[in-house]
Amino acid sequence: MKFRKAVIAVVLLGMAASASAQDLAAAARKEKERRASLKGKPSVTVTNTDLTKATKKAAISETRTEDGEQTAAAEGAPAEPEMKPSAVAAEPSQALVVETAVDVEGLRADLQDKYDRAKERLEYVTLKMRALQQQFFSFNTMESKAKVQQDIAQTNLDIQAAAAEEARLKKELEDFDSKNPGK
Numbered sequence: 001m002k003f004r005k006a007v008i009a010v011v012l013l014g015m016a017a018s019a020s021a022q023d024l025a026a027a028a029r030k031e032k033e034r035r036a037s038l039k040g041k042p043s044v045t046v047t048n049t050d051l052t053k054a055t056k057k058a059a060i061s062e063t064r065t066e067d068g069e070q071t072a073a074a075e076g077a078p079a080e081p082e083m084k085p086s087a088v089a090a091e092p093s094q095a096l097v098v099e100t101a102v103d104v105e106g107l108r109a110d111l112q113d114k115y116d117r118a119k120e121r122l123e124y125v126t127l128k129m130r131a132l133q134q135q136f137f138s139f140n141t142m143e144s145k146a147k148v149q150q151d152i153a154q155t156n157l158d159i160q161a162a163a164a165e166e167a168r169l170k171k172e173l174e175d176f177d178s179k180n181p182g183k
Helices: 002-037 048-053 092-138 143-177
Strands: 061-065 070-074
Touching: 092 143
Parallel strands: none
Antiparallel strands: 061 070
């Protein structure tokens, strides 16, 4: 009985090895074809000296807008498009009609955008807090920890402000939706 189980196990292992060898051969064939298709195309080689010459930039930078709102932008992120009026009427009475028809959707979209930005800001400062906490606990000396503690305290205030702003905008959006049922 033990001999029979051993023979079955050897046969199964042989089949598995054969299947993986076939998969390996297929992968090698595909890689060879890929490399052949890349022949003659220019390539870039990066050396250690190139890396030492490269300047380090922050992955995320914080900026303040005209109204004092703090925003975070990823490096190389596309610029936000400017909001332009969608329709201009010749007479003031027509302009009011056009604005009121589009105004509800425009206001809702604007509130939703502000709320989404507030949520992103809250997520950003929360992520920053986690990074600062990791940095704090990785230091061995109190001298190193002092600056990080100050940053943690400031980031904690930022989190509280961002959470309050996010909650305010969420309530404002919910109130707007309850007063203007649409869609």
